[in-house]
Amino acid sequence: MSLNRNISCVCLAFKSAFWRPIVTSASRFPTSTAFPRSFGQIANMSTDLSTYKLNHTMMRVKDPKASIAFYQDNFGMKLIRQLDFPEAKFSLYFLAFDGENAANKGLEWTAREGLIELTHNYGTENDPEYKVSSGNADPYRGFGHLCFSVDNIDLVCDTLLKNGVKFQKKLTDGRQKDIAFALDPDGYWVELIWTRTPKTEGFTDMSGYRMNHTMIRITDPKKSLKFYQEVLGMKLLRTAEHAGAKFTLYFLGYNNDLNFVENSGEGVYNFEGMLELTWNWGTESDPDFKGYHNGNDEPQGFGHLCVSVDDLDAACERFEKLGVTWKKRLTDGRMKNVAFILDDDNYWVEIIQNEALKKNANW
Numbered sequence: 001m002s003l004n005r006n007i008s009c010v011c012l013a014f015k016s017a018f019w020r021p022i023v024t025s026a027s028r029f030p031t032s033t034a035f036p037r038s039f040g041q042i043a044n045m046s047t048d049l050s051t052y053k054l055n056h057t058m059m060r061v062k063d064p065k066a067s068i069a070f071y072q073d074n075f076g077m078k079l080i081r082q083l084d085f086p087e088a089k090f091s092l093y094f095l096a097f098d099g100e101n102a103a104n105k106g107l108e109w110t111a112r113e114g115l116i117e118l119t120h121n122y123g124t125e126n127d128p129e130y131k132v133s134s135g136n137a138d139p140y141r142g143f144g145h146l147c148f149s150v151d152n153i154d155l156v157c158d159t160l161l162k163n164g165v166k167f168q169k170k171l172t173d174g175r176q177k178d179i180a181f182a183l184d185p186d187g188y189w190v191e192l193i194w195t196r197t198p199k200t201e202g203f204t205d206m207s208g209y210r211m212n213h214t215m216i217r218i219t220d221p222k223k224s225l226k227f228y229q230e231v232l233g234m235k236l237l238r239t240a241e242h243a244g245a246k247f248t249l250y251f252l253g254y255n256n257d258l259n260f261v262e263n264s265g266e267g268v269y270n271f272e273g274m275l276e277l278t279w280n281w282g283t284e285s286d287p288d289f290k291g292y293h294n295g296n297d298e299p300q301g302f303g304h305l306c307v308s309v310d311d312l313d314a315a316c317e318r319f320e321k322l323g324v325t326w327k328k329r330l331t332d333g334r335m336k337n338v339a340f341i342l343d344d345d346n347y348w349v350e351i352i353q354n355e356a357l358k359k360n361a362n363w
Contacts, residue, residue: 147213
C-alpha cells in the first residue's frame, strides 16, 4: 500500500497545529474489546447523546471531478467543504443536500447529518489499475449502499437513464417496483426511494431530496444494535423483516422528532442521516462465515461512518469507560481532535467535534 493511500485511510481531514502525516495500523493503537455488563452503570459524563449526529459516510473515489459532477448534476448535491492536503497527496470533498427544502440547509458542516465525504488520493484518476471496492461483491461484501429519497422516483429514474447513468436495478427489475439502484462512477450503489411526500407531477424538486441512509451488513444484530444504541446513542427507528429472503433490516438514527414513535417506521422515508444494518439470518452462528469486509483492508472503498458529538473529550472519556475497541484514541499520534472506534464487525466510526456546539479545531 502506498503511503498516501494509507494516510487517507484514516481520514486525516483536519487542519490543525498538531497535524502531521502519519501511517496507522491496528497494532499501533491499544484496544479493549470487553464491554461492561450494564451500559447503564456508566454515567454520560458531560456529553449529551441526544445531540449526536450521524455526520457523514466516507468513500474513496478514483476521479473526484467525475464523482462530484455525478452527485451534483444528477441529484443537486452541493460541495460545502473541501480540505486539501497536498503534502500528503490527498483531498477530501464533503457533499450535502443544501437546497431550499433541505433538512440541514445552511448548517455548519460538522452540525449536519447525511453528508458524503469523497476521499481522493492524488494520481488515482490517471492510474488504469486503480479501482475501488463497492462492498457488494464476494468475498469483499460489507458496505452496501447510500440511499437518496426523492419526490418523484419514476421521473428521477427516467432522467438518470437519459443522462446515461448505469443501474444495478431499475424500477422495472425484479418484484420490488418502488426502489431502484443507480451506480456512481466508481460502481458504488445509490438506492433511490420515494420520500412519501405528495408526488410532484411532471417535475422533480431536488431541493427536497434527502441522503436518507447508509447501509452496511452486520454479522450479529444483538451485538450491533447494542453498540449503536447503547454506545453511540442511536434510536431504532424502523425494523423490516423479510422472512422469505431470510434477512432483516434495522434503521437507526439520531432523528429527534418528538412526534416520532420509536421503531414505528412512520416518516423515516423523509429522514436524513440514518444507518441501515442488514442482517442475513444465520451469520451470527455460522462457523464458516468469515465476516464482512470493512472497506479499509485491501481492496479499499468505503472508509468509515462519522459521528459528531457535543463534547469530544467527554464523549471519548465515556467510550473509554464503556470499554470500546479503539482504532485511534484522541491521545494517539499527533492529531488530538479526531478518534476512531470499531463496531462489532470492524467497521470504523470516526468521532469528531460538532463545531456549532463547541469550538475544537480550525477546519
